[in-house]
Amino acid sequence: MDAQTVIAKRIALELRDGMLVNLGIGIPTQVANFVPTGMRVFFQSENGLIGTGAVPDEGMHHRLLTDAGGRPVTALPGACTFDSAMSFGLIRGGHLDMTVLGGLQVDSSGRLANWTIPGKMVPGMGGAMDLASGAKRVVIAMQHTAKGKSKLVKQCTLPLTTARPIDLLVTELAVVAFPEGRATLLETAPGVSVDQVVAATEAALVVPDHVAVMNIQ
Amino acid sequence: MDAQTVIAKRIALELRDGMLVNLGIGIPTQVANFVPTGMRVFFQSENGLIGTGAVPDEGMHHRLLTDAGGRPVTALPGACTFDSAMSFGLIRGGHLDMTVLGGLQVDSSGRLANWTIPGKMVPGMGGAMDLASGAKRVVIAMQHTAKGKSKLVKQCTLPLTTARPIDLLVTELAVVAFPEGRATLLETAPGVSVDQVVAATEAALVVPDHVAVMNIQ
Amino acid sequence: MQTILISEAVAKIPDGASLMIGGFMAVGSPGRIIDELVRQGKRDLTVIANDTAMPNLGIGKLIHARLVSKAIVSHIGLNPETQQQMIAGELQVELVPQGTLIERIRAGGYGLGGILTATGVGTLVEEGKQKVTVGGKDYLVEPALHADFALVNAFLADYLGNLSYALTARNFNPVIAMAADTVIVDADNVVPVGVIAPDHVMTPSSIVDYLIAQE
Amino acid sequence: MQTILISEAVAKIPDGASLMIGGFMAVGSPGRIIDELVRQGKRDLTVIANDTAMPNLGIGKLIHARLVSKAIVSHIGLNPETQQQMIAGELQVELVPQGTLIERIRAGGYGLGGILTATGVGTLVEEGKQKVTVGGKDYLVEPALHADFALVNAFLADYLGNLSYALTARNFNPVIAMAADTVIVDADNVVPVGVIAPDHVMTPSSIVDYLIAQE
Numbered sequence: 106m107d108a109q110t111v112i113a114k115r116i117a118l119e120l121r122d123g124m125l126v127n128l129g130i131g132i133p134t135q136v137a138n139f140v141p142t143g144m145r146v147f148f149q150s151e152n153g154l155i156g157t158g159a160v161p162d163e164g165m166h167h168r169l170l171t172d173a174g175g176r177p178v179t180a181l182p183g184a185c186t187f188d189s190a191m192s193f194g195l196i197r198g199g200h201l202d203m204t205v206l207g208g209l210q211v212d213s214s215g216r217l218a219n220w221t222i223p224g225k226m227v228p229g230m231g232g233a234m235d236l237a238s239g240a241k242r243v244v245i246a247m248q249h250t251a252k253g254k255s256k257l258v259k260q261c262t263l264p265l266t267t268a269r270p271i272d273l274l275v276t277e278l279a280v281v282a283f284p285e286g287r288a289t290l291l292e293t294a295p296g297v298s299v300d301q302v303v304a305a306t307e308a309a310l311v312v313p314d315h316v317a318v319m320n321i322q
Numbered sequence: 323m324d325a326q327t328v329i330a331k332r333i334a335l336e337l338r339d340g341m342l343v344n345l346g347i348g349i350p351t352q353v354a355n356f357v358p359t360g361m362r363v364f365f366q367s368e369n370g371l372i373g374t375g376a377v378p379d380e381g382m383h384h385r386l387l388t389d390a391g392g393r394p395v396t397a398l399p400g401a402c403t404f405d406s407a408m409s410f411g412l413i414r415g416g417h418l419d420m421t422v423l424g425g426l427q428v429d430s431s432g433r434l435a436n437w438t439i440p441g442k443m444v445p446g447m448g449g450a451m452d453l454a455s456g457a458k459r460v461v462i463a464m465q466h467t468a469k470g471k472s473k474l475v476k477q478c479t480l481p482l483t484t485a486r487p488i489d490l491l492v493t494e495l496a497v498v499a500f501p502e503g504r505a506t507l508l509e510t511a512p513g514v515s516v517d518q519v520v521a522a523t524e525a526a527l528v529v530p531d532h533v534a535v536m537n538i539q
Numbered sequence: 540m541q542t543i544l545i546s547e548a549v550a551k552i553p554d555g556a557s558l559m560i561g562g563f564m565a566v567g568s569p570g571r572i573i574d575e576l577v578r579q580g581k582r583d584l585t586v587i588a589n590d591t592a593m594p595n596l597g598i599g600k601l602i603h604a605r606l607v608s609k610a611i612v613s614h615i616g617l618n619p620e621t622q623q624q625m626i627a628g629e630l631q632v633e634l635v636p637q638g639t640l641i642e643r644i645r646a647g648g649y650g651l652g653g654i655l656t657a658t659g660v661g662t663l664v665e666e667g668k669q670k671v672t673v674g675g676k677d678y679l680v681e682p683a684l685h686a687d688f689a690l691v692n693a694f695l696a697d698y699l700g701n702l703s704y705a706l707t708a709r710n711f712n713p714v715i716a717m718a719a720d721t722v723i724v725d726a727d728n729v730v731p732v733g734v735i736a737p738d739h740v741m742t743p744s745s746i747v748d749y750l751i752a753q754e
Numbered sequence: 755m756q757t758i759l760i761s762e763a764v765a766k767i768p769d770g771a772s773l774m775i776g777g778f779m780a781v782g783s784p785g786r787i788i789d790e791l792v793r794q795g796k797r798d799l800t801v802i803a804n805d806t807a808m809p810n811l812g813i814g815k816l817i818h819a820r821l822v823s824k825a826i827v828s829h830i831g832l833n834p835e836t837q838q839q840m841i842a843g844e845l846q847v848e849l850v851p852q853g854t855l856i857e858r859i860r861a862g863g864y865g866l867g868g869i870l871t872a873t874g875v876g877t878l879v880e881e882g883k884q885k886v887t888v889g890g891k892d893y894l895v896e897p898a899l900h901a902d903f904a905l906v907n908a909f910l911a912d913y914l915g916n917l918s919y920a921l922t923a924r925n926f927n928p929v930i931a932m933a934a935d936t937v938i939v940d941a942d943n944v945v946p947v948g949v950i951a952p953d954h955v956m957t958p959s960s961i962v963d964y965l966i967a968q969e
Contacts, residue, residue: 123540123745125743125745147743147744147745150922151852152778152779152781152922152925153778153921153922153924153925154737154921154922155743155744155745156737167921168781169781169782169909169920169921169922169923170921170922171779171781171922173778173779174779174832175778175779175780175781175807180737180921182732182733183697183699183701183732183733183744184737184740185701185735185737185740185743185744186737186738186740186920186921186922186924187740187743187924188856188919188924188925188926188927188928188929188956189778189804189852189856189925189926189929190649190856190857190860190929192853192856193649193852193853193856193857194645194648194649194650194717195743195745195746196650196853197649197650197651197853197871197872197873198647198648198649198650198717198718199650200717200745200746227830227837227840227849228829228830228831228832228837229805229827229828229829229830229831229847229849230828230829230849230851230852230879231805231828231829231831231851231852232828232851232852232853233851234851234853234854234873234874234877234879235851235852235853235854235873238872238873238874238875239650239853239872239873264877264878265876265877265878266877267873267875267876267877268875268876268877340755340960342958342960364958364959364960367707368637369563369564369566369707369710370563370706370707370709370710371706371707371952372958372959372960373952384706385566386566386567386694386705386706386707386708387706387707388564388566388707390563390564391564391617392563392564392565392566392592397706397952399947399948400912400914400916400947400948400959401952401955402916402950402952402955402958402959403705403706403707403709403952403953403955404709404955404958405641405704405709405710405711405712405713405714405741406563406589406637406641406710406711406714407641407642407645407714407864409638409641409710410637410638410641410642410864411860411863411864411865411932412958412960412961413638413865414638414656414657414658414864414865414866415862415863415864415865415932415933416865417932417960417961444615444622444625444634445614445615445616445617445622446590446612446613446614446615446616446632446634447613447614447634447636447637447664448590448613448614448616448636448637449613449636449637449638450636451636451638451639451658451659451662451664452636452637452638452639452658455657455658455659455660456638456657456658456865481662481663482661482662482663483662484658484660484661484662485660485661485662642864642866646870649857650871650872651857651869651870651871651893652870652871652872652886652888652889652891652893653870653886653888653893654866654869654870655861655866655867655868655869655870655895656865656866656867657865657867669886669888671867671868671884671886671895673867673868673884673895673897673898674867674897674898676867678866678867678868680870680886680888682888682889683888683889703953704953705953706952706953709953737921738918738919738920738921738924738954739953739954
């Protein structure tokens with residue numbers, strides 16, 4: 106299983122029936138492929154849609170029904186559309202049960218940097234700051250390392266996305282939460298040892314006596 | 323012609339084609355009866371309707387289509403409905419071309435009191451403060467006197483509705499504007515002399531050389 | 540979202556709860572829910588709504604039954620009972636300009652701390668309030684409102700809880716639906732999922748907690 | 755409201771004007787108006803919009819033609835031309851969180867001085883901004899936005915100027931329509947007055963100034 110699939114499958118286990126969920130671009134989008142059978146999850150697309158369905162069949166799209174990246178989507182029965190003020194009212198107002206976002210850095214206290222690398226990448230924060238500040242639960246989907254360096258750092262060196270700590274970090278190696286503001290190892294990926302995770306991590310990791318293995322297949 | 327008709331007819335002359343207008347309860351409501359022929363004016367009802375039409379014929383009403391007082395109305399072709407946030411966005415945001423409101427007192431600098439008589443009448447301000455603060459043009463329809471006392475006073479003794487001066491006051495005796503913050507007599511009612519108006523007015527009235535007669539029939 | 544009997548829905552509301560209630564002079568008020576509140580004899584309620592309607596009409600029924608200890612409203616002028624209870628000190632009334640009230644509720648639902656409005660500046664309304672200057676102009680800081688329950692009347696719901704409203708009955712309903720911990724909806728019509736066009740849904744199902752079962 | 759040729763509508767926009775433009779990654783952007791802006795070679799424009807789309811798509815066409823001197827947007831990541839012009843100092847870009855941006859525009863249209871949001875607190879976004887504490891929590895005061903022109907794309911208009919929008923093309927359109935001195939609308943379909951149900955009108959005709967004539 107490749108890294109992205111591990112992450113997406115593990116995050117899908119956080120979904121609950123009836124949840125309203127927003128998925129960022131990249132790995133987070135793939136979470137929609139692993140919704141447990143029989144579970145109904147409402148996916149919000151921040152350009153103004155709840156009830157985003159699959160990519161339309163050939164010749165069955167409409168130019169005015171797209172995801173936030175402008176790509177054609179379908180709408181499930183019971184879908185609804187709205188303007189951007191409502192879309193971010195849902196996000197900022199705490200109506201969004203969970204957001205899954207990518208990350209550039211997460212630090213030992215759970216702070217997130219994911220919107221800019223000054224001087225290098227300045228795409229604009231789009232909805233990231235509202236999502237990371239406003240969603241009830243913030244889950245970050247991130248590769249554990251980049252170019253051999255840990256992305257779970259002691260302290261974020263990149264500009265923060267929000268001062269609010271995230272709730273859960275899922276990488277291809279581990280699941281990490283932040284109780285009492287301390288990065289705590291909850292699970293390791295199948296075939297990955299606690300020592301391997303610790304070795305790949307710059308942040309000081311709290312390692313409980315029992316660390317579970319991700320329940321993914 | 324009774325006092326209310328004089329006032330309503332004179333205010334109707336302030337209407338212009340295409341205007342969005344909100345009429346308060348009481349005399350202001352009657353202005354709608356005197357829209358000049360061929361002119362299209364959009365009346366907003368602050369409970370959520372633009373395009374308020376006449377009272378419905380017997381048996382042609384619907385319980386969910388009413389004016390702000392809960393009385394059945396009709397909707398003209400091209401009408402639209404909206405929630406209260408939008409309704410007051412139109413009012414506060416300067417989209418309302420004119421509001422016509424009743425008054426308890428107007429003072430020499432054009433300040434308005436029309437929402438409460440402490441200890442006697444505390445109905446709540448409803449939409450009055452937003453209307454008087456937000457409309458592009460505020461026109462007050464008010465009897466000139468109450469129990470023999472002028473309602474156009476030196477200084478309001480009742481609590482103000484807004485700190486913003488009104489644009490025009492129309493009574494059964496006179497039309498008064500407030501250029502440079504001074505009550506100025508623009509017109510008298512047919513058969514009413516300037517001296518009669520001055521005598522009935524507590525506020526110091528600026529009287530220009532030429533005072534027109536209201537053009538109502 | 541759960542479909543539920545009206546008695547069960549109202550049983551979830553404890554004495555002392557704060558309720559946002561839809562409607563404008565009782566048009567668009569959830570009449571059945573109000574009747575059930577009276578029947579179950581809830582006490583010490585805080586009501587946040589546009590008005591208290593008229594004696595024994597809409598929200599006026601709650602006033603008449605003396606279930607309300609505090610009302611945050613813009614208008615009580617057509618309900619002498621509200622005024623009498625207020626003067627007698629039995630009912631605390633906070634009068635708020637209508638545009639400020641609906642916008643404070645919206646702020647609560649949309650995750651904003653409050654609103655900045657010029658309405659009320661230089662009047663009694665500004666007393667005791669924070670002011671902020673933006674672009675050289677003074678605004679009152681009017682804090683966001685949030686409630687324990689929103690009691691919503693919709694014209695149309697689907698069985699997921701998507702809602703739409705009709706004509707002048709929309710008023711406060713879609714706004715309060717965003718601003719409460721628990722949202723209870725009484726709909727005039729409930730239709731199968733997929734029957735309301737996505738563009739015509741005004742309140743998404745995900746914010747609705749309970750839809751009252753049709754009789 | 756006046757129905758007008760597209761060339762005449764765009765001729766009303768002077769160089770240096772501020773424009774709010776609907777659309778989200780060009781979906782719901784007024785394509786014909788954008789093309790005409792390019793054809794007429796307007797200069798020194800300020801654009802307020804969600805994003806600058808992609809090179810030579812939607813608002814990206816204005817960037818490509820170098821008509822824009824300032825952009826207030828939430829996202830430029832899919833348009834390298836915007837980033838290049840910004841880095842070269844040819845285009846001033848103010849990046850605003852998306853929810854803050856749309857709400858600042860709404861505040862401008864709804865007569866509010868600005869908004870109180872927690873988004874951006876503790877980040878670069880808060881630099882130089884006023885803060886207000888409400889209920890013990892800190893909020894940024896983000897000032898209202900207003901523009902000279904709103905360039906709106908609607909799915910459906912009637913000949914009075916009532917508008918409705920379709921699917922995910924609604925996005926910024928109904929909000930910017932409230933927040934500009936002059937509102938110019940290009941509608942995909944124009945129908946006789948009375949054909950759009952009152953409940954389905956999302957923008958009332960009274961705030962529309964010009965409706966572009968169908969070809």
